[in-house]
Amino acid sequence: MKLRAHHAEALTPPRIDITRAGFALHGHWTLACMRPRLHALRRDLASSAAEMSWDLSGVERLDAFGALLLWRTWGQRYPEALVMPGLLVNSFERIQHPPEPEPPPPPHRMHSLFQRLGQGLLEVGSHVRGMIELIGHVTSELWRLPQHPGEIPWVETSAAAYKTGVQALPVAALLGFLIGIVLSYLSALQLQNFGAETFLINILGFGVIRELGPVLVAILVAGRSGSAITAQLGVMRVTEEIDALAAMGVSRHQRLILPKVVALTLAMPLLVAWTSGLALVGGALAAKMQLNIDIWNFFERLPTVVPLGNIGIGLGKGAVFGMTIAMIGCHYGLRVKPNTESLSTNTTASVVSSITAVIIIDAIFAVLTRTLGVPR
Numbered sequence: 001m002k003l004r005a006h007h008a009e010a011l012t013p014p015r016i017d018i019t020r021a022g023f024a025l026h027g028h029w030t031l032a033c034m035r036p037r038l039h040a041l042r043r044d045l046a047s048s049a050a051e052m053s054w055d056l057s058g059v060e061r062l063d064a065f066g067a068l069l070l071w072r073t074w075g076q077r078y079p080e081a082l083v084m085p086g087l088l089v090n091s092f093e094r095i096q097h098p099p100e101p102e103p104p105p106p107p108h109r110m111h112s113l114f115q116r117l118g119q120g121l122l123e124v125g126s127h128v129r130g131m132i133e134l135i136g137h138v139t140s141e142l143w144r145l146p147q148h149p150g151e152i153p154w155v156e157t158s159a160a161a162y163k164t165g166v167q168a169l170p171v172a173a174l175l176g177f178l179i180g181i182v183l184s185y186l187s188a189l190q191l192q193n194f195g196a197e198t199f200l201i202n203i204l205g206f207g208v209i210r211e212l213g214p215v216l217v218a219i220l221v222a223g224r225s226g227s228a229i230t231a232q233l234g235v236m237r238v239t240e241e242i243d244a245l246a247a248m249g250v251s252r253h254q255r256l257i258l259p260k261v262v263a264l265t266l267a268m269p270l271l272v273a274w275t276s277g278l279a280l281v282g283g284a285l286a287a288k289m290q291l292n293i294d295i296w297n298f299f300e301r302l303p304t305v306v307p308l309g310n311i312g313i314g315l316g317k318g319a320v321f322g323m324t325i326a327m328i329g330c331h332y333g334l335r336v337k338p339n340t341e342s343l344s345t346n347t348t349a350s351v352v353s354s355i356t357a358v359i360i361i362d363a364i365f366a367v368l369t370r371t372l373g374v375p376r
Helices: 002-010 031-046 064-073 086-096 109-147 154-164 166-194 197-238 241-247 252-291 295-305 309-334 340-368
Strands: 015-018 022-029 053-062
Touching (some): 015 031, 022 064, 064 086, 109 309, 154 197, 166 197, 166 252, 197 241, 197 340
Parallel strands (some): 022 053
């Protein structure tokens, strides 16, 4: 019984006594004790005024909630007539001058390194997952469309082939012709020192048809068409055109992604053949001027020193490069967020990633085809 009485005395509910002089507060002004009659207390406090006298000597306990309630009632200033024990002053001081949060400790150097490494791995994983999903969607569309010929996007595919292939012919021709001249001129300077001028045809044939032609065209297309694909899809993402297509029930992979992938896959081998041919023409002209090698003799000997398998390798590289550039461009285009900074960032990342992927794939081709098309 004594313990129960002591507990009841310790939890004396808050009470407001209205006198002629003002208000006298008693009891425990804590959230736990005020909760049952909080509405009535707020109504009584709302009818008060800060100019009246306040006596808090009967308050047995005051927490932050009770102090904040009284502080707001007083208009966030002490009343002129206030009787308050010194023990309660700290509660109001904490409200007027809240303690500033301590600054977080600087991250450990090793912790920061692992954090950046983890964020980088997560970002790479996100890109890999997005590419796998995109490849899956494109593959499913390629499997489905032959069964529904009326849904094949002929117009979009032909338009993409014209933009990525036909419109790139002039700059590809200029690039190939100049590269052929430079490579022939520099090779002739070295071959003359050893009296091996006739091997210039071998160097140009293998270098242009098998390696330089596909790689240079892929870098050109990555900077020209890959960035254009990313920018186009990015602008459509910013202007919510892709969302509008989804709202109308039109598959973005069928109308936007697949035509670009198919067009670039088909156009790249033709661009590679066009660029390589003009590079050989430029090399033959340089060989005529530098080493006095007859142009007709140059092209007559070319098939005998460069097997036809190298042409297949070069064209195959072109097709794989074109598909890779289109997929990477579409992947980054779909990741653009609705702001201009994201558009520029993803366009730059698309070009860099495409060129990096082209070099890696070319190295893989070199390892896998090291015994093909090479005369013994």
